Amino acid sequence: MPSYAICTTPRTGSTFLCRRLRNAGLGNPDEWLHATRPRPWATLAEWRQSRAKNGIFAIKLFWVHREDEAIVDFEDVLDEEPCWIYLRRKDVHSQALSYLTAVAREEWDEVRAPYLEFSPAMVSLWEAKLRRRNEDWRAWFRRKKIKPLQITYEDFIAAPDATVESIRSYLVATWPSG
Numbered sequence: 001m002p003s004y005a006i007c008t009t010p011r012t013g014s015t016f017l018c019r020r021l022r023n024a025g026l027g028n029p030d031e032w033l034h035a036t037r038p039r040p041w042a043t044l045a046e047w048r049q050s051r052a053k054n055g056i057f058a059i060k061l062f063w064v065h066r067e068d069e070a071i072v073d074f075e076d077v078l079d080e081e082p083c084w085i086y087l088r089r090k091d092v093h094s095q096a097l098s099y100l101t102a103v104a105r106e107e108w109d110e111v112r113a114p115y116l117e118f119s120p121a122m123v124s125l126w127e128a129k130l131r132r133r134n135e136d137w138r139a140w141f142r143r144k145k146i147k148p149l150q151i152t153y154e155d156f157i158a159a160p161d162a163t164v165e166s167i168r169s170y171l172v173a174t175w176p177s178g
C-alpha cells in the first residue's frame with residue numbers, strides 16, 4: 001500500500017499542508033507520533049487503520065520524533081518504498097519568531113505576524129535550533145540515499161493548489177504501480 005511522510009520542522013505550514021492533502025484525497029497525514037498520543041509502537045495498528053479509503057498511509061514527522069527512544073528509524077513506521085516530502089521554511093528568522101509566538105500564546109494554528117517581541121538571544125537560539133534540525137533532515141536523507149520532493153513554506157503559501165498538485169504528481173510517479 002502506498003505511504004508517504006512529510007518531514008519538517010515546526011512553523012512550516014505543515015498542518016495546513018496536511019489539511020490540504022487530506023482534502024485532496026491523498027491520505028490522512030497527521031502527526032501520529034505527537035507526544036499527546038500513546039507510545040508510538042502501541043499505535044502502529046491505529047496508524048495503519050488511519051489510511052484513507054483509497055489505502056494511502058501518510059504521516060507528518062518532526063526530527064524530534066526521531067530522538068524518541070522507541071523509534072529506531074522513520075522507515076520503520078512506513079510501508080516499503082515510501083515517498084518522502086521535505087518541507088522547510090527559507091526564512092528561518094520568521095520561523096523562529098512564529099514558533100516563539102505560538103509557544104507564548106499557546107496558539108498553534110494560524111499564528112501570523114505581527115509576532116511578539118523576544119530577546120535577540122532567544123530568537124538567535126531558536127534560529128540555530130531550526131537550522132540544525134534542517135541539517136539533521138538533509139544528513140538523514142543523504143545517509144539513507146533518499147531524494148525527497150522538496151517544498152518550501154514560501155512557495156506553498158504563495159500557491160497552495162499548485163503545491164498539492166506537484167505532490168500528487170510526485171506520489172503517483174514514485175509509487176510502485178500495481
